[in-house]
Amino acid sequence: MKDILAGSFFILGGLFSLLAGLGILRMPDSFTRMQAATKAGTLGVGCLILGVAIYFADLGDSTRALLVIGFLFLTAPVAAYIIARAAYHIGVPLWSGTVIDELKDSPDRGIGEDDQIMRGAGGAGAQKASASDHTTPNPEPATGDEPRTPDHDPDDPTDR
Incomplete structure (x- = not known):
């Protein structure tokens, strides 16, 4: 059995x-x-x-x-x-038949403050700014109209 x-x-x-x-x-x-x-x-x-x-x-x-x-x-x-x-x-593309894109209006929803600081400092290779270091400003809030693109410049050989 x-x-x-x-x-x-x-x-x-x-x-x-x-x-x-x-x-x-x-x-x-x-x-x-x-x-x-x-x-x-x-x-x-x-x-x-x-x-x-x-x-x-x-x-x-x-x-x-x-x-x-x-x-x-x-x-x-x-x-x-x-x-x-x-x-x-x-920026991985969605299927053309996707009906609902819940993240479209709020592309940074769920990204923490530390990640936003790193984005403003130059992407994944940037060092994390401390709370007392004000040399890296926070990025402007997204309006939802911007296209979804990678956080790096694909044409810049130093930004990989």
Whole structure:
């Protein structure tokens, strides 16, 4: 009975992982690919690990497996969200069929003050200004009309 249940979770995990792979191939842009890979991939790996926990049925191994599943379910969606936010802010294009762009009106929403200081100081290579250092002004607030562009000048060989 335990083998059948574990095998069922292995098959289910494999199917979810297959769906994640198909989602990566079939979705039109980076953001939808990331969503498909995260949801189906998390469920696929979660089912596989749960199948391992059922198959071995040892308290220590099962506890570790459940902790790994919990960690996976907590971190994978958050990581995908943060990567998608970063991709949006560096100008990765949205699919032409995107209906709602919630970040369009507020492109700097969610960016902390330290990140804005670094943007004003010259991008990712700039050093963080301290609270007492007023040599780097904060950038002007965005109006939402500016095009989304990278924080560096692609024509400047020193700004890479």
